[in-house]
Amino acid sequence: MPSAHLTIDPHFVTGRIQRRLFGGFVEHLGRHVYDGIYEPGHEAADAEGFRRDVIDLVRELGVSTIRYPGGNFVSGFRWEDSVGPREQRPRRLDLAWHSTETNEVGLHEFASWLDKVGSDLMMAVNLGTRGTLEALDLLEYANIRGGTALSERRRENGRDEPFGVEMWCLGNEMDGPWQLGHRSADDYGKVASQAAKAMRQMDPDVTLVVCGSSSRHMPTFGEWERVVLGHTYDDVDYISCHAYYEEKDGDLDSFLASAVDMDRFIESVVATADHVGAVRGSTKKIDLSFDEWNVWYLDRFRDVDKISGIDNWPIAPRLLENVYSVVDAVVFGNLLISLIKHADRVTSASLAQLVNVIAPIMTEPGGPAWRQTTFYPFSITSRLAQGDALELKLDAPSYRTALYGEVPLVDAVATHESETGRSAVFLVNRSTTEAITVTVDIAGLGDVGVCEAHTLSDDDVYAVNTLADPERVTVRDNDTVALEGGLLTVTLPPVSWSAIALG
Structure with missing residues (x-):
């Protein structure tokens, strides 16, 4: 049996883990x-029409x-x-997903749902x-307390106190030719800078995210970041990253190493941002908001292309309903490891998305809600990853991949909270x-024990959870964990994700 060794030392800190790292994403899509x-x-709907079973699962997921x-x-x-009396809200054509938007759920309703699930609002502007x-x-409608036309309209619409939205995205994927209003980096950078300056004049405390590349594989990647930050460096706090991964052409080995690509993506954007800062002579650091990431089989689950015609604009069609397997969940868990590894600069991230659409939670109209395989790595990592991300010393055998060259067979990250002494x-x-x-050398953590140990794996790496069998795949306790003399040993099954809590 191959072996690997790593050392955990709480003195070697990469960065503080921000709760925003475990964010989510809700889009009016499908x-x-x-x-x-x-x-x-639905029988589980509350007085506002929100499904309580979904609320419970989102709370369990632990999104910030x-x-x-x-x-x-x-x-x-x-x-x-999306505001005002529902009966007066217009129906609109959504060109992005060739659907009809009823606006039955708008800003006020969504803010109420966020209160129920215990999450904060991160708002994107058009x-x-x-x-x-x-x-x-x-911004005036959402954040000004009162005394102006739009803040008073909010109060008339039933919300006396401001929404108090802190984090704002300046558009979405403006580098993409598919995007309404797509423009060059130079043109977008100018518009984003103007919007950012104006928003700060109204609310100096807003946190602003400028659009980075929608993929590391876009032909404009790198140059887009350089030009956009050239316009906005002094105006914004974050630049966004988006990445989706899938198994292609049966290349399972490369798919399992997807986090290597995410690592390189992050490091490239950090280098570009720091270059812009250095040229400007600035001591400011731009952080990364990885506000779209997931496993997504774009070709297999891009059924929006099947909806066409000027008279065909369905309401809430089944779109992008990716069904996730064990191997998808292992890659997904590895992407979370990558985000935590870069906690010094990736201080915000949003899993795209939460329910039904490339999501960890699925529902059936009039029926149940259930957890997909990807639910488990997110919910457990969100709960256990507290305090600081630690820099590990990892020694592991490697294997060759077609896309990424030599890659370690084991990837890992550790966290430590000095206030409580808990680690993971x-x-x-x-x-x-x-x-x-x-074998994990944890002597540097002092006198600790194993609090819990979980592993997600299966003899069938393509096993999935479905409406008919919603608990086919789950996590189980890993009973191979042993701790003696400051050394922890654990056996990791093939194609597996594991989490161990210490305290």
Whole structure:
């Protein structure tokens, strides 16, 4: 059996883990909102029409800040449509997903749902088909206490206190030709800078995210970041990153190493941002908001392309309903490891998305809600990863991949909270054939014990959870964990994700 060794020392800190790292994303897309979080006729619906079973699962998932309302959707969105009496709200065509938006769930309703799930609102503004004035109007409506036309309209609409939205995204994927209002980096950078300066004049405490590349594989990647930050460096706090991964052409080995690509993506954006800062002679550091990330089989689950025709605009069609397997969950858990590894600069992230649409939670109209395989790594990591991300010394055998070259068979990250003395280590075994024994030197943590140990794996790496069998895949306790003389040993099954809590 192959073996690996790593050392955990709380003195070697990468960065403080921010709760925003465990954010989510809700877009008006497919059955995410309607027949997802909101289904008034369902037996589990509360007085506002929100499904309580979904609320319970989102709370269990442990998401912090939730990005809303898009996504591609936001570039055609008129925020005014989503407030005021429901019977007076207009129906609109959503060009991004070729659907009809009823606006039955809008800003007030979504804020109420966030209160129920215990998450904060991260708002995106439309810089695709709109601009600075509309962004200011939304900010006034959301954050000004009263005494102005739009703040008083909010109060008339039933919300006396401001929404108090702190974090704002300046558009979405403006580098993408598919985006309404797509423009060059130079043009977008100028618009984003204008909007950012104006928003800070109204509310100096806002946290602003400028659009980075929608993929590391975009032809403009790198140059886009350089030009956009050249315009906005002094105006914003974050630049965004988006990345989705899938198994292609049966190349399981490369798919299991997807986090290597995420690592390189992050490091490239950090280097570009720091270059812009250095040229400007600035001591300011731009952080990264990885506000879209997930496993997504784009070709297999991009059924929006099947909806066409000027008279065909369905309400809440089944779109992007990715069904996740064991191997998807292992890669997903590894992506979380990558985000935590870079906690010094990745201080915000949003899992895209939460319910039905490439999501860890699925629902059936009039039926149950259930956990997909990816639910477990997120919920456990969100709960256990506290305090500081630690720099590990990892020695592991490697294997060759077609896309990323030589890659370690084991990847890992550890966290430590000095205030409580609690620590956690998260590990993946990328081998498709062999279990691996990992020895972890935890002497630097002092006198600690194992509080819990979980592993997600299965003899069938393509096993999934479905409506018919919603608990086919789950996590189980890892009973191979042993601790003696400051050394912890654990056996990781092939294609597995594991989490161990210490305290």
